[in-house]
Each structure stands twice: as structure tokens, then as C-alpha cells.
Amino acid sequence: MTIALPARQLSKSECVVGLRAALRVLDKWKATSEQACQILRISRSTYTRARQDDAQWSVALDQDQMQRVSFVLNIHAALRTLFDNPDNAYGFPSMENHNEFFNGRKPLDVMAQGDMIALYETFRRIDTLRGAQW
Incomplete structure (x- = not known):
């Protein structure tokens, strides 16, 4: 499955909504602030500001x-x-995974490597577990 974003430039308010939603998910996954910044490629100041109301x-x-x-x-x-x-839906990313790609690593740690390939491959492996039924 290919994830396509709109060709148009997203508004700042759309960016804020998306970023805050992703940070709420990462919080539920128990990601550290450093992991969240690496995964989303955002600065610490952007992370801090996005979490404020x-x-x-x-x-x-x-x-x-x-x-x-x-x-x-x-x-x-x-x-x-x-x-x-x-507990499983939110805990899975922080559990050691012994499937081929993860090799005992936690999906959250793999995503936090910061490169797009690691993030994409994590998505692809998890998507495959559910049968990629988009």
C-alpha cells in the first residue's frame, strides 16, 4: 500500500491537528520525547509547543x-x-518483537532511528500482520 498525501500544501492548522494527533498516539505508545522528535523529525521546541493547549x-x-x-x-x-x-494496541510498539525484521527490537526503537525507511518498514510489517486490508 502506498500512502499518498495531498498534492496541495497543507495549511498550518492542518499541520497542527496532524502533529498533535500523532503526538497523542506516541504518548499512548509510551514514546519518550526524544523518540517522538526522532520519529516525526521535529525539534524539541516544536514538540513542547505542540503539547501545550x-x-x-x-x-x-x-x-x-x-x-x-x-x-x-x-x-x-x-x-x-x-x-x-x-493494552495490546498501545503496548505493541514498546514490546520486544522477535519477527524477522525486528529481531528482538521494539518497533518504537526501530521507528526512533529517525530514518524514513525504518518508519515505513515498521508500518509495512504491522500492516502485513493484519492482512494489509486497506
Whole structure:
């Protein structure tokens, strides 16, 4: 499955909504602030500001950052499809995984390597577990 983002430039308010949604998911996965910044390729100051309840705050994210947000949200959706139990849906990324790609590593640690390939491959492996039924 290919994840395609709109060809148009997203507004700052759309970027804020996406970023905050991805950060809420990463919080539920028990990602550290450093991991979240690496996964989404955002600065520590952007991370801090996005977590504040400031309706006036806005941010412009580039295409790469929005694709990372999209991957996090799609991984979340795949896990919610796979697992009925919230403990499993939210706990899976921080559990050691002994499948071929992960080799005993936690999916969250793999994603936090910061490169797009690791994020994409994590999504692809989780999507495959649920039969890639998009």
C-alpha cells in the first residue's frame, strides 16, 4: 500500500491537528520525547509547543514531516484493527518483537532511528500482520 498525501500544501492548522494527533498516539505508545522528535523529525521546541493547549499556535510542517505523521497514524489504525484490547494496541510498539525484521527490537526503537525507511518498514510489517486490508 502506498500512502499518498495531498498534492496541495497543507495549511498550518492542518499541520497542527496532524502533529498533535500523532503526538497523542506516541504518548499512548509510551514514546519518550526524544523518540517522538526522532520519529516525526521535529525539534524539541516544536514538540513542547505542540503539547501545550495553545489554540493560537501554528506550525508549518514539510512534506517529509507530514508523511511521518501519516505513518504514525496509519500504524495506530493498523494496531487498532489488529487488537481489540487497548493494552495490546498501545503496548505493541514498546514490546520486544522477535519477527524477522525486528529481531528482538521494539518497533518504537526501530521507528526512533529517525530514518524514513525504518518508519515505513515498521508500518509495512504491522500492516502485513493484519492482512494489509486497506
